[in-house]
Amino acid sequence: MAQGQPTADVIESLYRARYRQFLRVATAIVGDEAAGHDAVQDGFALALKECRSFRGDGSLEGWVWRVVFNAALGARRARMARREVADSVEELASRNGHVDEVGVRAWVAALPERQRLAVYLRYYADLDYRAIAAALDVEVGTVSATLSAAHQALRHSLEEVER
């Protein structure tokens, strides 16, 4: 079967093989495992329903990642509207009492959205740059630059703490 015509079976195979990674990234985005699970389920349901719209000019897995992201980002926006999500370093720091205890986690949370998603995909889903590029629908070079910028921002934050 050509890549351009994914069947439900292929998407089901992806779900069974990679559910834990999808859940981990969705949970990181949404901020809660139950909500993350819902986002994964909704994302895959949409992918299953809309699989005919997959253009076939990239990886199927990347396309499904995009669908699940959008579900997770939607869930996150809904939770933010209900004030269920800590969205800033200050807020996370205040919950934990001291910025040193929050450390890298808070700075990751404070990264711009694309950088944050790239970090999640790199370290939570263990995707390589090509797969991340497919998932974010950007060029590989953009992934490299995005992760580099994220590292730079984190390095800068750490150096400030060390001073």
Added chain:
Amino acid sequence: MIDVEPLIVSELDALLPLPDGGRADWQDVVRRAGLDRRHGRWPLSPRRSLALILLAVAAIVFLVAPALGIAPPVLDFFSSKHAPKRVVHQFDALNVGAPRGMSPRVIAGQTRLVTTYHGHNGTAFPLWVAPTRKGGFCFMVGYGGGCAGPRMPTRSEPGDRNGGAIGLGRYGSTVLAGYVRDKQIANLEVRFKHAPTVTVPLLWVSPPIDAGFFFYDITPAQQRQGGPVAVVALDEQGKELARVAWIFRPKPAWFDPRKVADLSKKHVILRSGQASIAIAPSRTGGNCHWLQERYAPIATGCAPPRYQTVPMASGLNHGTDFTVFSAQVKPTVDRVELRFQDGTQIVLRPVEEFVLYTLPKNHWPRGHRLTAAVAYSANGKQLAKQTFDPKQVATYPCTKPVPIGAGQSACP
């Protein structure tokens, strides 16, 4: 400078460890998609029911399916183990340095370990497979492998039958491996000159790979009995669907200069820079030739008279400090014109049906490189034209190779 990567990894791991998969529920996904009636495979069931269903399925697959012509079991590609970085790197390297339009565009990050075969002496041959953006796949088994397009080729070598249907490779002296795509193919047989025929199992892998892989390591005993003579694909009823035999046929004796060249008559016919072409008559007719740069052989071969079917067969060969153009031409070719990016042209006259030209340094940089070789007859008629991509990497020497991806460097 702080290396933040280990910190990110440890902090993110601490923040959110990889969850267990206990919540995974495909049936719920199907329900949410509103497709449960159409797509649902089986209702949610207790483990015992599931086990019974799996047993029944297994019984059908292994006992009944072949008799009924039902498709064989398929290995789920996405469930296969991801390849380690070392292997991903090797697949990535397939994409770099290829002539324009020739890159397989393999999605190296999706490389997976499909299975591990074992040779006749127990040597492990892992089968790594990755899809390509063209809709095909690349694979490596042990030290061999290749890439396949979205469709099997239809061409067939003389003496074969539908040979394009079997993607057969011979790796080293004993390993036969490859793939088939036609689902009608139920069995593959390796047939030997004198040893008994061996049936080789097919391992079908799900889309996006969508192919059946095979592997066979010829034993020393089978080698002693004349070795293999063909690989044959059969359908369920044993009807032959395809056969490849050419790969086992010995090269004709006239092909090998060591066997047929009269070395006492070997002499140099062309020199250009440090490169030279020597020829010697072949005892089977025609000539043998040797192209070399200083003491390094570049190409050699023998051909009977009138073997060449095209007016000109040309190519660029390169090393760390040279690039050489050479061509073998038909007797009707009077001259070969080399055209360069900067507008300059050079005319070469064939000697004994060969031309040779070592490109000087001023034609190494971009903007000055070779773009075409054109063969003309004595009356000025163009007989052949071959173009060269001046942007092709690793064709001209340079002082500073640049990264071309996948950890490799080459002259731009």
